[in-house]
Amino acid sequence: MKYKLFVIVLVLLALSLSTAYAGSSRRIGTAGAQELRIPIGARGPAMGNGIMANVTGVESIFYNPAGLATNSGTEVMFSHEPYIADIKVNFAGVATNIQDFGSIAASAKITTIGDMAETTEEFPDGTGRVFSPSLSVLSVSYARALTINVSFGATAKLVNERIFEVSATGTCFDIGFIYNPNWHGVSLGMAIRNYGPQMKFDGIGFNRDLDGRPARPVNASFDIPSSFDLGMAYNFLNVDKNSATLVGTFSNNNYSQDSWQGGAEYGYDGKYFLRAGYNYSKQDNYLYGFSAGAGVTVPLGGTEITLEYSWNQTDVFSNIQFFSGKVHF
DSSP states (O other): OHHHHHHHHHHHHHHHHHHHTOOOGGGTTOBOOGGGGSOOSSHHHHTTTOOTTTOOGGGHHHHOGGGGGGOOSEEEEEEEEEOGGGOEEEEEEEEEEETTTEEEEEEEEEEEOOOEEOOOSSOTTOOSOEEOOEEEEEEEEEEEESSSSEEEEEEEEEEEEEETTEEEEEEEEEEEEEEEEEETTEEEEEEEEEEOOOEEOBSGGGOOOBTTBOOOOOOOEEBOOOEEEEEEEEEEEEETTEEEEEEEEEEEETTSOOEEEEEEEEEETTTEEEEEEEEEEOSTTOOEEEEEEEEEEEEETTEEEEEEEEEEEESSSOOEEEEEEEEEO
């Protein structure tokens, strides 16, 4: 009974937040820490990032921490993403199950933007100094099954952005549920993601004199791009060695238009996978579109090694590729 009450309270909180902070075209570009929204791994992006209702293993840290509750043994995952505009995203995470306690996980996501030349009002063509911005997200997660049908998970994140002589540090949290009624292969998911206080840049880079006037630090606060997600998965085919699943997620974003993400996965013998998806929003000049990918799992004794790849269509920039590897033991 106490679990049902907790779920009801969380749903009411999520609905109130999505109403009070619903995104719109006027709010686009007004939040920071956008690296929190960059996905990890290759399976999710290949399916339009719509996997939050049936995600498992380390990828649950990003999509829905409740997915960690079904983890058995230990899984280690690495991923590399040559993202848009020469941005690189590298991720490493580990998740393990502790009997009668639940599952715990930890991860690090490092986003690098590359070398940039310093320019100032006095030297608009460059001062000769070069800096390399870095955006880091460190997280710890916990998940467990509340009942035979309901799983719960939570993630705490430490966000750090360092740009030359200034930096910003903040915290945010994810809370998620997955409900599996064991009915015709259907599962439902819900998550509040990236919910936390404002962040603020600070550092000696703000302390500069202009035309002999005293330094006036500029360090305004900015919001974190939180969202409320609802998802569903439907495993409509499970015959012999063949399996096929449809997934979909609706994401109510605080600082952009809402998005609809969906895809499909075909698996053979639990080892070979083909995936496709689409990411849609009515937002003008929306960046993402069609996606596709594949994966293969190779058993090695008591260990499984999984290699995955996805390709994502993007507007304006070059298309995105995701590479990931998992070791499960």
